[in-house]
Amino acid sequence: MLATKRSPLVWAVHLSVLLIVILWTLPTAGLLISSLRDKDQLAVSGWWTALSTSSQNLVYRAPGAEAQAQKDGKFVISGNVLDGANAKVSAFGFSSREPAAFPAGQTATLNDGAQLTVREDGSFDLVSDKSFEGDRGQRIFITAGVPPRFTFDNYREVLRAAGIGTSFINSLTVAIPATVIPILIAAFAAYALAWMQFPGRAVLVAVVVGLLVVPLQMSLIPLLRLYNSIGGMLGVPAKTYAGIWLAHTGFGLPLAIYLLRNYMAGLPKEIMESARVDGASDFEIFVKIILPLSFPALASFAIFQFLWTWNDLLVAMVFLGAGDQELVLTGRLVNLLGSRGGNWEILTASAFITIIVPLLVFFALQRYLVRGLLAGSVKGG
Template sequence: MTVAVASPTSSTTARFSPRWLSDRLGGLVLHVVVIGLTVAWMVPTIGLLITSFRQSADISNSGWWTALSPPFKFTLDNYSQMFAASNLGQSLFNSFMISIPATIIPVTLAAFAAYAFAWMKFPGRDWIFLALVGLLAVPLQLTFIPVTTEFVKLGLTPQHLTAIGLPPFIPLWLAHAGYGLPFSIYLLSNFFRALPSDLFESAEIDGAGTLTVFFRIVLPLSVPAIASLVIFQFLWVWNDLLVALIYVGGVATVAPVTVTLVNLVGSYGQNYQLLTAAAFFSMIVPLVVFLSLQRYFVRGILAGSVKG
């Protein structure tokens, strides 16, 4: 018997074994899928970017990919026209005036509420939480008419607020806070709940009251969760067109960037090329926000608190 039979090796990394092959193939498939998805996701954005640097005549005559081959005919016309045509400075200011409070208010409220839902005992806690989660399923559009009616009744319209000397953005702050709260509370309370209970008990014995525990232990440990929530909420408010259009509608002095940009395009879709430039311009702020906060996305900030 001199026939050598390949004996199955116990090593999982043995070359050319079925296991090795499937590992390799699995890795390969994963990479192809991930890269493919990324490319598919980026193609429209890249197309938009290239289009924004093309002349309007070319845009309507040929696809954006033709611009990638010589002769190159890029231009900044769209950008200069866009700046000339719109009052971008005012709307940028408005966007910040809307987005920053409309981020801070719901995130702050949500943090307090989430702490209560996660770590305090009060009657009906689970039912209230359930109702709150249920609110996640309510379509935004359903709320427009009743909320607008109430806002008008209460005098929360840009015109009236300006007349009495209050910021005209209040209706948007309230609306965005309301729309953002259910998700924010849900996300944060899940995060808080995952904090080890030993920390809370230890703090209790150490003599820390509820507020001390919240500010000195819960908040510092929740920076990653809060940072991601801030990014979500800020991007949602910044990119929002519908809510702004409904509650502060036609008032140009209050309109955020999104509303102004939409108005660049005429009713028949003319000046479409300006929108490409405008879209890229309006992406700058969200990009800065994301890139500056993303380092807080580090996991494992809890490492070392419990267990050896």
Template structure:
């Protein structure tokens, strides 16, 4: 009976995964079809002979529509927007988990409470702070990579600190006590003991943060929308939808280019994903 139940669950999961993958498969196939066939027939008709595929859609999007530069802009935004909050959150999580200082628990609860604040409520205050900074220093943050890096770091830190702190607190205390007896400083403990043991949680956080920054439209539109030369793919594709709403071949190719890199990163780090999320959720 147990074997039958497990087999039934496996079949259900596989069916759900297949159904969930159908839109992605259809998008992928449509991105290689000529415009005349996209408008005349469904994507599933391309699975039977005679086959008719082309890479002209990708050439048009990358060169004529400027998506190649937008892809580079997204990388410039997403990589620091992932590394900076992950590094800062790791230092903060170690302090909350294994260092004693006044108000530690209350400060941690305050950081966790920040997760419930909607992103939309932060835009106007942050823009006001950026304006004050520009007036005081003459340095422009809006329309600049530094400004959006800081914004993504601030928005991603509460969840990152919460996830990593719970994982760090679940590690054996004997490791840290032995290291302190041997004379190791907090810096040595952090880099030589904590980080090597925390690869699953760090990989999970990198997946979450990178995919959130990569797929973000609202923050990019507010802070980079006025500078088309530095606009990421989300803003560029949104402009393509407005300008080429009927040219499905352009939109399918652009959409698949946008989702290709997150898929690669997820499948590369997926072996750490479940371990990191479970460890960061139930320990602490």
């Protein structure tokens, strides 16, 4: 058999998909690498240089006069500017205006006549003909090449922050029921709209499609007022998990019903007809046939809904509150970054802690994602 040649269009599609995958993966990979880097290296170089030696400008203060010793008629203060760090000095200086004025190993003459020598290994000698005075030692500016360093200290610092564990549990308490509840309700509604004949079915489908474009921000306040008024009549507290579950259910139902209805409408009609001939009711058909066959669509919506509810901050602040015991993970990290926003290591570690659970959910269910989105997209039922 002759080997078939792939057309240039196929290669173009494959290359485009590969490029898209790389573009989507690079930010996450960069975030993970940055979160594991030493905070000093992270502050001066990008994540793509993580495996190369980085050049850092450091300041070291030599010991004061109490550390001097007399050698060959001269007064000497010795030490190491690297303090045991695995690095190599390339240049040094004694003035902030010229921090790299001298190469490593050269001797520099200070303003008071003393001589300073800093070597590549960081050892230095400060030599003077007269005795050193004062408790504050000489400042030494160095430029050092530091090999790559990786650490879990950034994660330890974030996880030690007060309330992170409580907020993590709060986010799970919000996200899991807020994902399961709309799936249960939407599955019943989608089956009815796809396979059951009743007056007004087309109108209901149109209403569901129309609700897809309603902005969350426009409906949030009316929904909150309605919930508070009903809760006041029933004596239910305003800030509860039940409230945020209902809110997420209301916001997620239009997409869930639309997605599941399109999928179920594309299932073979003969299966349902055979089940009815055998005497199965609509409920039995739904539970024993439709639900197992609709798992790809259910998993697709579960991914979207879980990502939305896990990363949500606005709805959680409105319906659950911003108290220390009610704050979700996104709110807790926002507060942490508000006071530590200048620390890049805190930013990267916090961001990756936020996305690790959604990543696990996505990779666990991603094989169903495309099937659930595309199946039933042609046949409307």
